[in-house]
Amino acid sequence: MLELLGIHAGYHGVGVLRDVSLRVAPKAFFGLLGANNAGKTTLVNVISGAVRPTAGAIRFDGAEFSAVDPREAVERGIIQVPEGRLLFPDMTVLENLMLGGLSSRAKPRRDATLERVFTLFPRLRERRSQKAGTLSGGEQQMVAIGRGLMADPVLLMLDEPSLGLSPAAVQTIFRVLVDLHRSGLTILLVEQNLKLTLSCTTRCAVLERGEVVLEGEPKQLGDDPRTHRAYMGL
Ligand SMILES: Nc1ncnc2c1ncn2[C@@H]1O[C@H](COP(=O)(O)OP(=O)(O)OP(=O)(O)O)[C@@H](O)[C@H]1O
Numbered sequence: 001m002l003e004l005l006g007i008h009a010g011y012h013g014v015g016v017l018r019d020v021s022l023r024v025a026p027k028a029f030f031g032l033l034g035a036n037n038a039g040k041t042t043l044v045n046v047i048s049g050a051v052r053p054t055a056g057a058i059r060f061d062g063a064e065f066s067a068v069d070p071r072e073a074v075e076r077g078i079i080q081v082p083e084g085r086l087l088f089p090d091m092t093v094l095e096n097l098m099l100g101g102l103s104s105r106a107k108p109r110r111d112a113t114l115e116r117v118f119t120l121f122p123r124l125r126e127r128r129s130q131k132a133g134t135l136s137g138g139e140q141q142m143v144a145i146g147r148g149l150m151a152d153p154v155l156l157m158l159d160e161p162s163l164g165l166s167p168a169a170v171q172t173i174f175r176v177l178v179d180l181h182r183s184g185l186t187i188l189l190v191e192q193n194l195k196l197t198l199s200c201t202t203r204c205a206v207l208e209r210g211e212v213v214l215e216g217e218p219k220q221l222g223d224d225p226r227t228h229r230a231y232m233g234l
């Protein structure tokens, strides 16, 4: 589905990602783990086309790019649920969700997809007319994920969806992610919540200072002391 080959990327001449190669198989639930500043968001931004790599190649669904065009990425179904949610606080839940369905890929199925989002998150149906900025953190994360789903993803990338949420809200969000994976969606999950990520993913990689230092089955990574070391930033 997605392959990164020797990706280098950074900002203003300062390198962040170094020689990152990864393979996300179709229908995988792939976890990308790493401490603060490891380069996780940068990597997701490279895949969605928001950051241009300085070297390397990206293969998605058989086509190869040196850099992805952000609009084309959305049309191909590469969809990012950004870190910090980035909702429009003065717009309603429904308006925020609808913004996810603007691509020509998503538009024809928009009503059916909205119904699916409301079935996954009944709370959003109840609060469809409420301004997004007045929702709880957990509800806002539901809107962010719902907006991503409205884009009809082939690959859904979530950047730290558990950030700042209560344990109960995290459980709700992860239950939905597991359901989405079971229904056949390919997911790339960026997380710092090691235990939770290892428990629900099918494959994981650990990023440390811009490099993939470990990759494998969640069980294997959980048993490897290097995972915990990379995590603690030691
Ligand atoms: N827009 C930017 N301009 C300049 N430097 C940036 C930019 N975005 C990120 N960086 C730098 O790139 C490095 C990696 O940041 P990145 O956000 O990718 O890490 P992360 O693993 O997502 O961290 P976190 O867990 O805190 O979200 C950091 O040193 C950061 O300061």
Ligand SMILES: [Mg+2]
Binding pocket: 040, 041, 042, 083, 159
């Ligand atoms: Mg980040």
